[in-house]
Amino acid sequence: xxxxxxxxxxxxxxxxxxxxxxxxxxxxxxxxxxxxxxxxxxxxxxxxxxxxxxxxxxxxxxxxxxxxxxxxxxxxxxxxxxxxxxxxxxxxxxxxxxxxxxxxxxxxxxxxxxxxxxxxxxxxxxxxxxxxxxxxxxxxxxxxxxxxxxxxxxxxxxxxxxxxxxxxxxxxxxxxxxxxxxxxxxxxxxxxxxxxxxxxxxxxxxxxxxxxxxxxxxxxxxxxxxxxxxxxxxxxxxxxxxxxxxxxxxxxxxxxxxxxxxxxxxxxxxxxxxxxxxxxxxxxxxxxxxxxxxxxxxxxxxxxxxxxxxxxxxxxxxxxxxxxxxxxxxxxxxxxxxxxxxxxxx
Numbered sequence: 270x271x272x273x274x275x276x277x278x279x280x281x282x283x284x285x286x287x288x289x290x291x292x293x294x295x296x297x298x299x300x301x302x303x304x305x306x307x308x309x310x311x312x313x314x315x316x317x318x319x320x321x322x323x324x325x326x327x328x329x330x331x332x333x334x335x336x337x338x339x340x341x342x343x344x345x346x347x348x349x350x351x352x353x354x355x356x357x358x359x360x361x362x363x364x365x366x367x368x369x370x371x372x373x374x375x376x377x378x379x380x381x382x383x384x385x386x387x388x389x390x391x392x393x394x395x396x397x398x399x400x401x402x403x404x405x406x407x408x409x410x411x412x413x414x415x416x417x418x419x420x421x422x423x424x425x426x427x428x429x430x431x432x433x434x435x436x437x438x439x440x441x442x443x444x445x446x447x448x449x450x451x452x453x454x455x456x457x458x459x460x461x462x463x464x465x466x467x468x469x470x471x472x473x474x475x476x477x478x479x480x481x482x483x484x485x486x487x488x489x490x491x492x493x494x495x496x497x498x499x500x501x502x503x504x505x506x507x508x509x510x511x512x513x514x515x516x517x518x519x520x521x522x523x524x525x526x527x528x529x530x531x532x533x534x535x536x537x538x539x540x541x542x543x544x545x546x547x548x549x550x551x552x553x554x555x556x557x558x559x560x561x562x563x564x565x566x567x568x569x570x571x572x573x574x575x576x577x578x579x580x581x582x583x584x585x586x587x588x589x590x591x592x593x594x595x596x597x598x599x600x601x602x603x604x605x606x607x608x609x610x611x612x613x614x615x
Contacts, residue, residue, distance in 0.1 A: 392424015407491025
């Protein structure tokens with residue numbers, strides 16, 4: 270391997286001149302920027318236990334009224350990225366959001382794209398561009414970049430969901446901002462998951478030959494996803510993962526441009542070995558329990574726990590129980606594919 274020169278080998282006067290001119294030599298920094306064989310990874314495998322997160326989130330509901338929070342969220346900060354990090358992985362923001370009965374989170378839109386994965390509670394809803402989406406456990410709800418959205422609660426118990434945003438990416442580009450808006454009037458019709466896109470392989474006839482909409486489906490009900498996973502599990506051999514991607518039903522493409530979303534089922538006694546990929550990911554356990562081995566580190570997760578996996582990680586996920594486990598995954602593979610550096614390693 271080529272041995273590169275160091276900064277200290279350069280004359281002090283030259284180094285000071287470079288600094289005064291806002292310049293820096295690349296060669297002493299080359300291996301830190303472009304290491305051989307494997308990226309330098311500060312993000313670590315990490316587990317956020319629901320038994321820790323939930324009490325702190327409910328306490329936030331006691332301490333801070335929504336009028337002073339706009340969105341009452343606790344951030345999952347990866348310990349490898351620093352104490353002030355707002356990132357679960359270098360590219361993925363994850364937060365746990367609480368809304369209490371009778372509360373209303375006001376209308377806004379923002380440049381980052383976001384999703385909501387419902388964890389617990391009934392009676393919550395999200396309105397996206399006038400479409401009112403009920404929020405039930407395991408539901409995925411999209412709030413893409415630039416679309417007006419708001420949240421409300423018509424039930425009797427706390428409602429909690431997981432937020433996932435591409436905020437670290439948009440923020441790094443210095444393009445992250447939000448705009449306040451007027452409250453929307455939600456449609457009295459059921460959302461599109463219950464009407465226009467009720468079955469896979471079927472789209473409204475009127476859409477044929479037309480420009481495919483970017484976000485025709487905003488809500489992906491968990492009951493449908495779970496049913497599809499169970500059906501798939503009966504025909505997929507034990508050496509293959511039971512995993513479904515959330516897509517745009519009109520185009521077949523991933524449903525968001527930067528972050529990707531999928532759901533997986535681990536059958537009783539199953540060990541899943543996802544292919545090693547260049548993308549990072551966050552996994553949330555919707556149902557069941559299991560173990561994840563991430564670069565040799567063991568993480569034991571239960572229902573509603575969330576854990577992060579770094580880029581290029583070696584991963585195994587084990588279900589040693591007699592019941593299935595269901596996981597929701599967020600990753601940055603769509604962005605990496607578009608930028609041309611996504612890789613899979615056999």
